Amino acid sequence: xxxxxxxxxxxxxxxxxxxLDGIAKASGKAKYPSDERPEGTLFxxxxxxxxxxxxxxxxxxxxxxxxxxxxxxxxxxxPGKFVRYHGDDIAIVAAESEEQALDAVRAIKVDYELLPxxxxxxxxxxxxxxxxxxxxxxxxxxxxxxxxxxxxxxKADAVIEAAYSVPVVTHVCLETHGLTARWDDKNHITAWxxxxxxxxxxxxxxxxxxxxxxxxxxxxEVMGGGFxxxxxxxxxxxxxxxxxKKVGGRPVKIFLDxxxxxxxxxxxxxxxxKIKLAGNxxxxxxxxxxxxxxxxxxxxxxxxxxxxxxxxPNFKREHSDVFVNGGNARAMRAxxxxxxxxxxxxxxxxxxxxxxxxxxxxxxxxxxPGDFRTKIYLDEIAIGADLIGWKQNYKPRGxxxxxxxxxxxxxxxxxxGGGANDKQVSCTISSDGTIELKSATQDIGTGIRTVLAxxxxxxxxxxxxxIKSNIGNSTFPPGQSSGGSTTTPSMSPPCxxxxxxxxxxxFKKIAPGLRGTxxxxxxxxxxxxxxxxxxxxxxxxxxxxxxGMNPISTLGxxxxxxxxxxxxxxQFVDVTVDMETGVVKLNKIVAVQDSGLIIDKMTWESQxxxxxxxxxxxxxxxxxxxxxxxxxxxxxxxxxxxxAGASDIPEIIVHAYExxxxxxxxxxxxxxxxxxxxxxxxxxxxxxxxxxxxxxWPMTPMNVLNALAAQEGKA
Amino acid sequence: MRDNASSSxxxxxxxxxxxxxxxxxxxxxxxxxxxxxxxxxxxxxxxQGVAVQSGSMKITLQVNGxxxxxxxxxxxxxxxxxxxxxxxxxxxxxxxxxxxxxxTILLNGQSIYSCTTLAVAAQGKEIRTLExxxxxxxxxxxxxxQNDGLMCGYCTPGFVTACQALLEKNPNPTLEEVKxxxxxxxxxxxTYVGVVQAALDAAKAIKV
Numbered sequence: 001x002x003x004x005x006x007x008x009x010x011x012x013x014x015x016x017x018x019x020l021d022g023i024a025k026a027s028g029k030a031k032y033p034s035d036e037r038p039e040g041t042l043f044x045x046x047x048x049x050x051x052x053x054x055x056x057x058x059x060x061x062x063x064x065x066x067x068x069x070x071x072x073x074x075x076x077x078x079p080g081k082f083v084r085y086h087g088d089d090i091a092i093v094a095a096e097s098e099e100q101a102l103d104a105v106r107a108i109k110v111d112y113e114l115l116p117x118x119x120x121x122x123x124x125x126x127x128x129x130x131x132x133x134x135x136x137x138x139x140x141x142x143x144x145x146x147x148x149x150x151x152x153x154x155k156a157d158a159v160i161e162a163a164y165s166v167p168v169v170t171h172v173c174l175e176t177h178g179l180t181a182r183w184d185d186k187n188h189i190t191a192w193x194x195x196x197x198x199x200x201x202x203x204x205x206x207x208x209x210x211x212x213x214x215x216x217x218x219x220x221e222v223m224g225g226g227f228x229x230x231x232x233x234x235x236x237x238x239x240x241x242x243x244x245k246k247v248g249g250r251p252v253k254i255f256l257d258x259x260x261x262x263x264x265x266x267x268x269x270x271x272x273x274k275i276k277l278a279g280n281x282x283x284x285x286x287x288x289x290x291x292x293x294x295x296x297x298x299x300x301x302x303x304x305x306x307x308x309x310x311x312x313p314n315f316k317r318e319h320s321d322v323f324v325n326g327g328n329a330r331a332m333r334a335x336x337x338x339x340x341x342x343x344x345x346x347x348x349x350x351x352x353x354x355x356x357x358x359x360x361x362x363x364x365x366x367x368x369p370g371d372f373r374t375k376i377y378l379d380e381i382a383i384g385a386d387l388i389g390w391k392q393n394y395k396p397r398g399x400x401x402x403x404x405x406x407x408x409x410x411x412x413x414x415x416x417g418g419g420a421n422d423k424q425v426s427c428t429i430s431s432d433g434t435i436e437l438k439s440a441t442q443d444i445g446t447g448i449r450t451v452l453a454x455x456x457x458x459x460x461x462x463x464x465x466x467i468k469s470n471i472g473n474s475t476f477p478p479g480q481s482s483g484g485s486t487t488t489p490s491m492s493p494p495c496x497x498x499x500x501x502x503x504x505x506x507f508k509k510i511a512p513g514l515r516g517t518x519x520x521x522x523x524x525x526x527x528x529x530x531x532x533x534x535x536x537x538x539x540x541x542x543x544x545x546x547x548g549m550n551p552i553s554t555l556g557x558x559x560x561x562x563x564x565x566x567x568x569x570x571q572f573v574d575v576t577v578d579m580e581t582g583v584v585k586l587n588k589i590v591a592v593q594d595s596g597l598i599i600d601k602m603t604w605e606s607q608x609x610x611x612x613x614x615x616x617x618x619x620x621x622x623x624x625x626x627x628x629x630x631x632x633x634x635x636x637x638x639x640x641x642x643x644a645g646a647s648d649i650p651e652i653i654v655h656a657y658e659x660x661x662x663x664x665x666x667x668x669x670x671x672x673x674x675x676x677x678x679x680x681x682x683x684x685x686x687x688x689x690x691x692x693x694x695x696x697w698p699m700t701p702m703n704v705l706n707a708l709a710a711q712e713g714k715a
Numbered sequence: 716m717r718d719n720a721s722s723s724x725x726x727x728x729x730x731x732x733x734x735x736x737x738x739x740x741x742x743x744x745x746x747x748x749x750x751x752x753x754x755x756x757x758x759x760x761x762x763q764g765v766a767v768q769s770g771s772m773k774i775t776l777q778v779n780g781x782x783x784x785x786x787x788x789x790x791x792x793x794x795x796x797x798x799x800x801x802x803x804x805x806x807x808x809x810x811x812x813x814x815x816x817x818x819t820i821l822l823n824g825q826s827i828y829s830c831t832t833l834a835v836a837a838q839g840k841e842i843r844t845l846e847x848x849x850x851x852x853x854x855x856x857x858x859x860x861q862n863d864g865l866m867c868g869y870c871t872p873g874f875v876t877a878c879q880a881l882l883e884k885n886p887n888p889t890l891e892e893v894k895x896x897x898x899x900x901x902x903x904x905x906t907y908v909g910v911v912q913a914a915l916d917a918a919k920a921i922k923v
Contacts, residue, residue, distance in 0.1 A: 025871050174901075223867065444867060607866075638901060643901050646907050
């Protein structure tokens with residue numbers, strides 16, 4: 001029987017358990033896909049476009065083909081094809097060494113017909129702009145209208161009119177996109193892939209090579225970060241397989257270099273908004289009119305949620321996707337939400353300042369009545385306010401004096417998430433006492449391997465380290481792709497059911513052979529022992545010996561009641577700003593987060609810290625800088641593309657909001673929510689400190705000084 | 716200037732300078748340099764007493780107490796030789812430009828970025844990667860594990876190595892010294908809170 005709730009009393013679930021692969025990772029012994037070098041491996045190096053827009057007139061690989069070590073070349077963009085952004089793929093060379101492949105890439109002669117480009121939004125939206133795609137660079141979506149926004153704005157006590165924007169940022173996965181593909185024989189491919197989706201990657205390799213997917217094995221034992229950008233084999237992976245075939249099956253390893261990773265490995269779209277927000281003295285927001293746009297490069301995908309979190313009775317919104325000659329956007333941790341949160345939370349803060357209302361109170365006044373999140377938000381705001389010291393510390397915007405000023409801000413966020421109900425986990429108990437779980441999901445650093453082991457250990461009365469938690473193999477039972485905070489809620493229920501069924505099967509098999517032939521209902525497992533009527537009778541291992549030659553094997557499926565979706569979350573930020581230099585120093589961040597039943601509090605906490613730090617980067621440092629003249633990205637590195645280091649991290653307080661009713665909701669994912677609100681809250685804290693809105697993210701000295709200059713009319 | 720590496724010329728391979736010219740050569744032959752130096756310039760430098768090497772050559776590296784022989788090119792970085800030729804894959808290639816620290820190793824006890832160190836320049840020196848570090852209860856690795864100072868784990872080798880180097884030099888670091896000691900490393904998952912605590916815990920544990 002499948003379970004419909006989690007046990008009320010648990011020994012392991014909802015405690016702090018270090019991850020199973022922690023020592024392997026911290027000792028350098030964990031083998032990442034990019035560490036694998038199966039015998040005979042050739043190295044693939046990619047030739048990518050140095051131009052933002054060009055037609056390939058001709059491509060000559062003859063010299064390259066004859067160079068030392070070169071085994072095969074695949075042309076991706078041949079004569080007549082277009083490259084549409086700096087970093088677009090042209091050809092890939094496979095050679096004995098990476099150095100040789102690099103030399104051959106340099107020896108490929110490409111004759112480009114350079115075409116005019118529109119690499120920035122400004123260029124793309126200008127009159128007579130070169131067309132990035134046919135049909136125009138600006139795609140207006142249908143306007144959404146609710147109520148009577150124009151009338152609401154006329155009647156309101158106060159209206160703010162503002163523009164906010166946040167630039168394109170890139171995922172910066174530390175392990176770049178890529179895989180090593182090998183034709184094992186004429187019909188089988190094995191690939192070691194850095195992916196968030198072993199199943200999708202296997203499907204793509206099978207389809208592009210015209211073999212059944214059952215003949216493809218994709219392995220991802222561990223992987224070095226994806227953040228939403230690694231959901232398939234990509235052109236690089238499918239080409240690696242083609243090259244491998246060309247050279248008689250030798251493995252071909254293709255991982256992007258850091259530059260192309262920035263250019264073509266995905267990005268989070270920009271977002272800009274012209275917004276009018278109206279409200280009354282009682283703090284109620286009455287209306288909003290917003291024009292928004294953003295760019296996802298040569299692809300769509302710059303849409304984001306707005307209005308966000310708050311209940312606004314009258315609103316009108318028009319959104320346009322702008323196409324530019326830039327690498328295409330991919331889902332990035334909580335796609336759309338950080339952008340929507342920045343726009344909404346800035347506007348509501350500016351309205352509060354104009355109305356002379358405490359930012360905390362205006363938020364409380366505009367939560368959706370009747371929504372299940374409203375009570376959660378109210379509780380979380382109270383907890384967070386306490387932890388940041390809002391009452392003692394908060395001063396209204398514009399009341400601060402001096403060169404060094406302190407400010408406080410907050411932001412609310414939400415995420416849907418939730419699990420898929422069609423995933424499976426197998427559980428095998430062998431007569432030597434081994435318990436093995438299998439599923440074709442993968443651990444992208446979130447800790448799902450450990451979560452599954454904790455659930456199994458809970459059921460079998462063992463330690464998580466006793467469980468073989470085997471994932472990262474596309475031939476295992478269907479598992480969830482790791483995205484959208486869906487992995488844990490998708491995988492925990494089938495894992496729990498598989499283990500319960502295996503345990504029941506074990507009891508059924510061994511009960512008749514036990515002294516006094518007790519009914520199975522008298523059996524239980526705890527602390528590595530088999531118990532009859534609560535009394536230990538033998539070790540778990542000895543009990544397993546009694547099952548005989550054939551192992552017990554079950555396939556668990558999902559069942560209702562074990563997982564849920566939909567979370568809120570509130571973050572508070574405390575900053576100090578130097579009015580002369582524009583330098584922002586973060587003092588403290590508080591994150592209060594709900595997420596149902598937490599399986600492993602340790603990895604959960606890491607996810608929240610990580611989400612906050614991701615948001616901190618978005619709020620303080622990150623920006624893809626594109627040169628309008630050359631159309632090239634100027635900072636495709638990890639020096640000028642800035643990310644926080646240890647000294648940039650302030651005190652961070654993570655508070656898990658988990659009253660009993662949260663635990664009863666079952667499992668909900670946690671990857672996305674805590675990264676959403678941070679950048680918005682940082683912006684609000686900075687504005688609170690300096691008395692003026694910084695309209696463009698991130699909160700760099702330049703953007704802060706520009707905002708101060710604009711206020712003085714010097715912009 | 717050492718002369719233990721032979722200088723075999725294999726046609727089109729770009730020339731390389733080493734010996735007393737290592738520092739200058741490193742500056743010239745980073746991977747960003749567009750093309751190799753032309754022959755005239757190489758000859759001019761050779762006349763100044765700088766050896767010219769090209770092609771591929773056999774070198775011996777002392778890695779984690781073992782002698783490892785590898786066929787490398789003069790331009791091959793230490794990181795790439797470790798990872799691509801010797802399967803010492805603990806150190807990771809991330810930025811490939813000395814910005815992020817994922818490739819950190821210990822060279823004669825100093826923590827260095829192996830992505831911008833030439834393999835030929837590491838001959839005769841003691842190379843230690845984190846695979847050789849203790850992983851027991853009083854180790855840096857253990858402290859990272861217990862504090863969950865890692866998520867995807869791809870930056871972790873660099874952080875563990877930087878931490879090891881810091882503690883070997885300064886067994887009693889303050890919080891600020893730990894942060895400063897790890898500022899040459901970048902984590903994208905955002906594990907800094909656990910990492911810093913791990914460093915402090917490891918310092919305490921190692922002393923006991």
